[in-house]
Amino acid sequence: MTMKTHVSYNKYGDNMKIQHFSLGEYQSNCYIVYENDHAFVIDPGYESQEVIDFIDQHQLKIDMIYITHGHFDHIGGVNQLKNRYNTVVYAPIKDKIWMEKGPYYRFDDDLLVDVWITEQDKLSFLDYKISIYETPGHSKGSTVLLINDILFSGDTL
Numbered sequence: 001m002t003m004k005t006h007v008s009y010n011k012y013g014d015n016m017k018i019q020h021f022s023l024g025e026y027q028s029n030c031y032i033v034y035e036n037d038h039a040f041v042i043d044p045g046y047e048s049q050e051v052i053d054f055i056d057q058h059q060l061k062i063d064m065i066y067i068t069h070g071h072f073d074h075i076g077g078v079n080q081l082k083n084r085y086n087t088v089v090y091a092p093i094k095d096k097i098w099m100e101k102g103p104y105y106r107f108d109d110d111l112l113v114d115v116w117i118t119e120q121d122k123l124s125f126l127d128y129k130i131s132i133y134e135t136p137g138h139s140k141g142s143t144v145l146l147i148n149d150i151l152f153s154g155d156t157l
Contacts, residue, residue: 015035015036016033016034016035016128016147017033017034017035018031018032018033018034018150019031019032019034019054021048021050021051021054023044023045023046023048023050023051023077024045024046024048024073024076026045026073028043028045028046028073028074029043029154030042030043030044030045030048030051030077031043031152032051032054032055032060033125033147034058034060035126037058037059037060037061038060038061038063038125038126039055039058039060039061039062039063040062040063040064040065040066040125041062041064041065041066041081042065042066042067042068042145042152043066043067043068043074043075043152043154044065044074044075044076044077044078044080044081045072045073045074045075045076045077046073046076046077047076047077047080048077051077051081052080052081052084055085061085062081062085062087063087063088063125064087064088064089064090064123064125065078065081065082065087065088065089065090066089066090066091066123066145066152067089067090067091067092067095067099067113068092068142068143068144068145068152068153068154068155068156069092069095069098069138069139069141069142069143069154069155070091070092070095070096070097070098070099070104070139070141071098071138071139071155072098072106072107074154074155075091075098075099075107075111076107078111078112078113079107079109079111079112082112083112088114088115089111089112089113089114089115090113090114090115090116090117090123091111091113091115091116091117092116092117092118092132092134092141092142092143093116093117093118093141094118094134094136094140094141095139095140095141095142096116096141098139098141099111099113117132117143118132118134119132119133119134119143123145125147128147128148129147130145130146130147131145131146131147132144132145132146133146135153135156137156138154138155138156139155142154142155142156144156
């Protein structure tokens with residue numbers, strides 16, 4: 001696992017910071033977006049002590065977890081973080097087949113998704129508005145998140 005130095009986002013005078021992690025054998029991108037002591041996690045694909053250590057060292061309150069799509073390398077650490085930080089998990093409804101027991105699901109425990117979302121839904125984090133766009137192709141339910149002019153794209157190229 002390789003942690004990259006955070007990127008500060010100050011274009012609009014905001015104090016948003018972004019911490020990137022490359023997790024697991026597929027080196028899936030995971031992000032922690034945070035400001036002050038609030039944060040949300042995007043695509044925790046594998047259980048990671050490194051992610052937990054970062055959250056705990058920065059004393060972050062995890063407001064939510066967002067899954068860009070349902071493939072195993074983007075959801076494998078969701079339950080670990082949800083159980084540890086008692087947070088809300090959002091995931092695209094069109095990829096539900098990848099995140100529930102059945103032929104496409106690779107885990108023993110149910111994935112703890114709280115809210116199934118579509119492109120019409122809007123999320124917020126502190127004062128930031130988060131737009132969701134469906135980008136089918138990699139999977140039927142692939143989505144991207146847009147916060148100001150920062151795009152989190154999962155596996156969408």
